[in-house]
Amino acid sequence: MTSTMVDPFHDIAPDPEVAREIDPGLPREDKVFHLVARAIGIAVLAIMGAIGLFLGAQSIPTFARYGLGFFTENQWQPENDTLGISAVLVGTFTVALVALAIAFPLALTTAIYISEYAKPRAKSMLISLIDLMAAVPSIIWGLWGFFLLQPKALHFSHWLHTHLGWVPFFHVDTDPEAASWAQSRYTASAFIAGIAVSMMVLPMAAAVMIHVFGQAPIGEREAALGLGSTKWGMVRTVVLPFGRGGIIGGSMLSLGRALGETIAVVLIISPAFDIKFRPLEVGTSTVSALIAGRFGEATSAQLSALLCAGFVLFIITLIINTLAAMIVSRSRSGAQE
Amino acid sequence: MTATIDRASETAAPSPFAPPDETVTDTPRVLNSRTPDDALSFWGSLVGSGALVWLLYTQILPFSGRIGFVVCWFIAFLVMYAGVTAMGNPRNVVVDRLMSAIVRSGALFVFGTLATAVVFTFMRGVEALTNVNFFTDDMAGVRPTSTLDNGGILHAIVGSLIEVGLAVIVTLPLGIGCAVYMNEVGGKFSKVVRTIVEAMTALPSIVAGLFIYTTLIVTLGLSRTGIAAAAAIGVMMLPIIARSADVVLRVMPGGLREASLALGASKWQTVKQVVLPTVRPGLATALILGIARGVGETSPVLLTSGASTYFNANPTNEPMNSLPLFVFSAVRSGEPLFIARGFGAAMVLLLLVLILFIITRFLARQKVGRR
Numbered sequence: 001m002t003s004t005m006v007d008p009f010h011d012i013a014p015d016p017e018v019a020r021e022i023d024p025g026l027p028r029e030d031k032v033f034h035l036v037a038r039a040i041g042i043a044v045l046a047i048m049g050a051i052g053l054f055l056g057a058q059s060i061p062t063f064a065r066y067g068l069g070f071f072t073e074n075q076w077q078p079e080n081d082t083l084g085i086s087a088v089l090v091g092t093f094t095v096a097l098v099a100l101a102i103a104f105p106l107a108l109t110t111a112i113y114i115s116e117y118a119k120p121r122a123k124s125m126l127i128s129l130i131d132l133m134a135a136v137p138s139i140i141w142g143l144w145g146f147f148l149l150q151p152k153a154l155h156f157s158h159w160l161h162t163h164l165g166w167v168p169f170f171h172v173d174t175d176p177e178a179a180s181w182a183q184s185r186y187t188a189s190a191f192i193a194g195i196a197v198s199m200m201v202l203p204m205a206a207a208v209m210i211h212v213f214g215q216a217p218i219g220e221r222e223a224a225l226g227l228g229s230t231k232w233g234m235v236r237t238v239v240l241p242f243g244r245g246g247i248i249g250g251s252m253l254s255l256g257r258a259l260g261e262t263i264a265v266v267l268i269i270s271p272a273f274d275i276k277f278r279p280l281e282v283g284t285s286t287v288s289a290l291i292a293g294r295f296g297e298a299t300s301a302q303l304s305a306l307l308c309a310g311f312v313l314f315i316i317t318l319i320i321n322t323l324a325a326m327i328v329s330r331s332r333s334g335a336q337e
Numbered sequence: 338m339t340a341t342i343d344r345a346s347e348t349a350a351p352s353p354f355a356p357p358d359e360t361v362t363d364t365p366r367v368l369n370s371r372t373p374d375d376a377l378s379f380w381g382s383l384v385g386s387g388a389l390v391w392l393l394y395t396q397i398l399p400f401s402g403r404i405g406f407v408v409c410w411f412i413a414f415l416v417m418y419a420g421v422t423a424m425g426n427p428r429n430v431v432v433d434r435l436m437s438a439i440v441r442s443g444a445l446f447v448f449g450t451l452a453t454a455v456v457f458t459f460m461r462g463v464e465a466l467t468n469v470n471f472f473t474d475d476m477a478g479v480r481p482t483s484t485l486d487n488g489g490i491l492h493a494i495v496g497s498l499i500e501v502g503l504a505v506i507v508t509l510p511l512g513i514g515c516a517v518y519m520n521e522v523g524g525k526f527s528k529v530v531r532t533i534v535e536a537m538t539a540l541p542s543i544v545a546g547l548f549i550y551t552t553l554i555v556t557l558g559l560s561r562t563g564i565a566a567a568a569a570i571g572v573m574m575l576p577i578i579a580r581s582a583d584v585v586l587r588v589m590p591g592g593l594r595e596a597s598l599a600l601g602a603s604k605w606q607t608v609k610q611v612v613l614p615t616v617r618p619g620l621a622t623a624l625i626l627g628i629a630r631g632v633g634e635t636s637p638v639l640l641t642s643g644a645s646t647y648f649n650a651n652p653t654n655e656p657m658n659s660l661p662l663f664v665f666s667a668v669r670s671g672e673p674l675f676i677a678r679g680f681g682a683a684m685v686l687l688l689l690v691l692i693l694f695i696i697t698r699f700l701a702r703q704k705v706g707r708r
Contacts, residue, residue: 026604033605037522040514041530044579047511048537051548051572058551109443117440126448128698133451135626135690137633139661140683143668144454147461152404159405199450206447230433260541262636263665288543288636295550295640303551310544317539325535 052314059308061301070308074275076290078302085309087273091190091284092313095265096258098194098279103202103258104251110202111209116235127210134203142264145196150268153195154186157280161186172281188270190279196264201254208253208328212246213239245331252324256317262288287313378421378434386413411442458683465681472685477647481672490682492648493663496563497689499652500642500659501632503567504574509624512578520586521608531583537576545573546637554641561643563652566659569637574627581623585616621700629693633686635661660686 026034062070066083073084114126162176174185216239224234240247265286271293272283287309298306390410418438422431464485465471471489479488515534519527549569553559593615597607613620643656644666660682667679 029606030604033603033608034522037514037518038526040511041518041522041527044511044515044575045530045533047572048533048576051537051540051545052533054548054552055544106443106447109440110447113440113444117437117444126444128694129448129451131626132691132694133447135629135633135694136451136454137635137661137683137686137690139633139635139664140454140458140687143461143664143680143683144457146668148453148457155402156404199454202447230429232433232436233429235436256539260543262541262543263639263661267665267668288541291543291547292636292639295547300555303555307544307547307551310541310547313541314539314544317541318536321539322536 055307055311055314058304059311062305062308065301066305070305075273076285076294078299078305083302083305085287085290085312087275088285088287088290088309089312090275090277091269092259092286092288094190094277094279094284095194095197095261095269095286096255098191099197099201099258099261100251100255102195102198103205103254106198107202107205107209107250107254108247111206111213112235112239114206115210115213116231116239127207130203130206130210133199134207136200138200138261138263139267141196141200142267144199145192145264146267149195150187150192153192154183157186157189157191158183161280169277170280171278173278185282186280188268188282190269190284193265193268193284194279196268197258197261200261200264201258204257205250205254208246208250209243212243212250212328216242245328249324249328249331252320252327256320256324259317259320260288260313261286262292265289266292374425375434378418379438382414382418382421386410386417389413389417415439455687458680458687461677462680462682462684465677466684471678471681475646475648479646481670481675483674485674485677488678490660490663490678490685492645493658493660493682494685495648495650496642496645496657497632497659497661497686499650500563500567500570500638500657501628503564503652504571504631505628507567508571508575508578512575512624512627513582513620515579516582516586517608517612519583521604521612534576534579534583538580540573540576541636542573542634543636543640545569546640548572549637550640560654561641561656562654563642563649563657566638566642566657567652569641570631570634573634573637574631577630578624578627581627582620585619585623586612589616618700622697625693625697625700629690632693633661633690635665638662639665660689 062083066073070084071089072086073082074087075082075084076088077083110130114123114130118126157172158176158181160170161172164170165172165176172185174182220238220242221234224238225231229237266289269285269289270283271285271289273285274283276284291306291310295303295306387410390406390413394406394409415435415438419431419435422434426434468485468489470487471485472494473491474487474489475492476488476490515530519531519534546569549565549572553565553568554561559565589612593611594607597611598604602610638659639662642659642662644662645656645658649655649657664679664683664686667675667682670676670679
């Protein structure tokens, strides 16, 4: 446009036909910075990707050898060449679901208490206590479960069996009414391991829930209270619906953690490879306990089978974590991230 | 009280609205809406249900056991509390009080359980912890049945510190660098990196250990050493640290970053002078929590380090024990004295985590102090 006008500065103005360089490119130190940062990114990607690929590649010979039978066989007897993870998968899920069934209500009430009922001054201290609980090493919960909980919990198992034994889920293969009931049938069970694991995953779920509840809009809370709602009425109609995504997502994250938990489970359970849905009864096995118990004596083929079992566990955890992340980010409360 | 004084001094000036010689003394309304009715129905129900359950449970019905008693007491309390409240209040107050009781007792139960775990570990470990040699000796030549005044866990403490230290030296720059790359450089490729890093946080720690065991120890034929254990811990920690650093960087306000860039700073200057100093407390918190996780995790070291009994500060040669592994092997031995050592080591481990945690709180608080 300007070129059509008579321009008094025509001689000194830059040639309008040549576009001025708008982007001079990055300064040299930024080029170095980008290069280094990208190199670190690639290194991390390579390490992480290598682990995933390695696990996947190691699983191929096992899948080729055992086919789908790997998922349906329940025994793990390398000496007879029968290997399968159906029993350990069932055990893994039993322990994790028992843990979740205990952790979920406790995490929810703790989160509601900390975010709604606790005094403001106590609140930050309680939140750090929950963080501290998340940092308690799993072996501590293992010791707690084995030495403190088990002698008490087996009476509870026995009570459940005596009074609710007609539900297959609470059945144990022994006579509950016997004069001296068989205590050993109730020890080392998926139920007791599940309680120990629940204490480990509880703070994780509670932390997500506290975070989400804290974001419930203050205007809606005040509206509920202003309309004459009681505190619980406000929590039920404002906080809980707002935090639904966080409640579900946090619980799923803790489920993912519960699936992979090793040491507490290894300490408590006694290994057994039957497919059963009787968590109160002695003996179960999980994928991680299987790995911890069998890696030492494994030949390279068995090691590949163990890696394959680990890979399956990883994929399951990955799916659960991804679903949890999707639920949290799609919900109203997760919109900020 | 200051409000009262202010109001009084205001009314000292002649005001057309206030009667001249009446001094206004405002007493602020009590905001805490707890009435005697609330307190009495709570304590009354608590005591009443306790007495009722004591009578039925221990005297009339053939029940026994402390846990059963507490559970019955709790249920009876809820029923009684609801009943007492319903006598003089509408239904929504009953529900409110009931849910308040349930929420509070749930939280109390959780913190009580945490306390039992800590106290129990301490009680069982105190026997071993009171011996000085427990902190200054190793277990070389000490039989499982030996008394607690010989042998100690120095080798495990040093081993844990070396293994985790090595893992942190490698994963810290990688993790933070990766997070900086994902947030400050960006681009399509960084999305791939972020996806993979988030996916790998799902890696169970035992599988990380098994990966290192298979590659370094079985395939490459290395022996079980501290460095293998450090590698396993590092593989487990890297996605955790990268992810939490990423989250911290992502929530940093963009205005600061943009202000720096608009003033003509280069991207590197922005990262070095603005981004990293701003997020430093959050970054430190995330990192130390990752480290606490690495110190406490047993499963990677179980497969890779080998449980030695003697002192070894050389991570490249010979097995190296660590605290969680020592605890694990000690309690599995079945010897009462050795189990006591295990509990002592568990308490030391717990204290180590607690110290890391207190450092975290301290660093997180600096944020308030500096700005």
